[in-house]
Amino acid sequence: MTxxxxxxxxxxxxxxxxxxxxxLAPDPIxxxxxxxxxxxxxxxxxxxxxxxxxxxxxxxxxxxxxVLLKHYDDAGFVFFTNYGSRKGTELxxxxxxxxxxxxxxxxxxxxxxxxxxxxxxxxxxxxxxxxPHGSQLGAWxxxxxxxxxxxxxxxxxxxxxxxxxxxSEQVPVPPEWGGFRVVPxxxxxxxxxxxxxxxRLRYVRDGESWRVERLAP
Ligand SMILES: Cc1cc2nc3c(=O)[nH]c(=O)nc-3n(C[C@H](O)[C@H](O)[C@H](O)COP(=O)(O)O)c2cc1C
Numbered sequence: 001m002t003x004x005x006x007x008x009x010x011x012x013x014x015x016x017x018x019x020x021x022x023x024l025a026p027d028p029i030x031x032x033x034x035x036x037x038x039x040x041x042x043x044x045x046x047x048x049x050x051x052x053x054x055x056x057x058x059x060x061x062x063x064x065x066x067v068l069l070k071h072y073d074d075a076g077f078v079f080f081t082n083y084g085s086r087k088g089t090e091l092x093x094x095x096x097x098x099x100x101x102x103x104x105x106x107x108x109x110x111x112x113x114x115x116x117x118x119x120x121x122x123x124x125x126x127x128x129x130x131x132p133h134g135s136q137l138g139a140w141x142x143x144x145x146x147x148x149x150x151x152x153x154x155x156x157x158x159x160x161x162x163x164x165x166x167x168s169e170q171v172p173v174p175p176e177w178g179g180f181r182v183v184p185x186x187x188x189x190x191x192x193x194x195x196x197x198x199x200r201l202r203y204v205r206d207g208e209s210w211r212v213e214r215l216a217p
Contacts, residue, residue, distance in 0.1 A: 014107035014192030019199040021212050028187035028203040028210060029074050032110060035103075035189065036072075044105035052100040053079065055090035055116075063090065069101075070127060076183040077112060078119060080127060082144035084176045091116045097182055107192030112184050119179030128173045136171035137161045143176075188215070 025031040039048040049069040056062045063086060071078040077099060082088055091097060099112040119127075128136065141158040148154060165171045188202040198217035203210040 012107075012192075013194050014198070016107050016191050016193060018193070019189065019191045019201060021201060021214070024189070024201060024203075024212060026210070027074070028184060028189075029072065031189060031203070032072065032187065035108065035110065039101075039103050039106060039108070042106060045103060048101075048103070050102075051077075051079075052102065053087060054098040054100070055087050056094055056096065057090055058094045063087070070179070076114065076117075076181040078123075078179050078181045080124070080177070080179045082139070082142070082174075082177050083118070084146075085144035088144075088176075088180075091180060097180075099182055109190045111186075111188040111190065112182060113186045114182045114184040116180040116182050119181055121173070121178070124178040125173050127179065128177070129170075133165075133167050133171065137165065139177045140171070140174050193217075 025034060036048065039045050042048075047068070050066050051069050052064050053067050054062055054064040065087060067079040067081060067087075069077055070080055083092065095115040095117065097114060097116045099110075099114075101110040103109060128139070131139075137158055140161050141154060184203075185205050186202055188200055191199045193199065196217060200215035200217055202213050202215055204213060
């Protein structure tokens with residue numbers, strides 16, 4: 001370990017403009033839209049729609065993984081996955097969920113907490129049809145999160161499916177595959193500043209509207 005890199009020596013000073021409640025959109029989705037646009041325009045950020053989804057078992061054992069945001073609007077944030085996966089089974093048993101958008105090169109992060117609900121089959125099918133043929137087959141080929149004997153097993157399954165559904169044919173939506181919509185209860189916009197005096201503004205759902213509170217960094 002003598003030449004190991006020591007993370008304790010790594011320090012960044014964030015130089016950004018301050019963020020006040022007056023700068024924010026009236027609702028968190030509008031604010032997210034504005035930051036998401038800025039993030040997508042930044043060459044420093046690859047896959048601005050990549051987010052960390054945290055779930056937990058009913059007895060509180062947490063787990064996290066990255067997924068891609070595929071849609072958002074006033075109803076919430078949507079991603080697609082396998083319902084039989086670890087996250088799928090955890091969300092089915094316990095819909096409490098957290099999302100994290102790690103936009104580090106901009107000294108920003110967005111944190112969402114809420115409840116996950118499954119998207120309808122129509123919405124799932126509409127999205128599935130937009131996926132490339134190979135990804136459609138991949139969704140069938142992988143029983144996500146189960147233990148497999150080898151990579152060969154996965155490739156063999158994929159080849160079998162490719163023979164069954166040639167590129168000219170419509171691939172049906174796998175029954176265990178679909179979307180989750182995260183209906184937000186809180187959405188925090190975090191922006192880094194010098195001397196660790198960061199801005200943290202959190203929207204909290206208040207009936208039909210939202211209130212904004214500032215949190216200590
Ligand atoms: C950049 C990136 C994007 C990903 N997007 C998705 C996605 O949209 N849906 C998905 O099910 N898994 C996605 N994955 C894979 C997940 O991180 C994870 O390995 C998989 O969903 C199984 O997670 P689970 O066993 O915790 O359920 C992505 C991984 C990375 C690194």
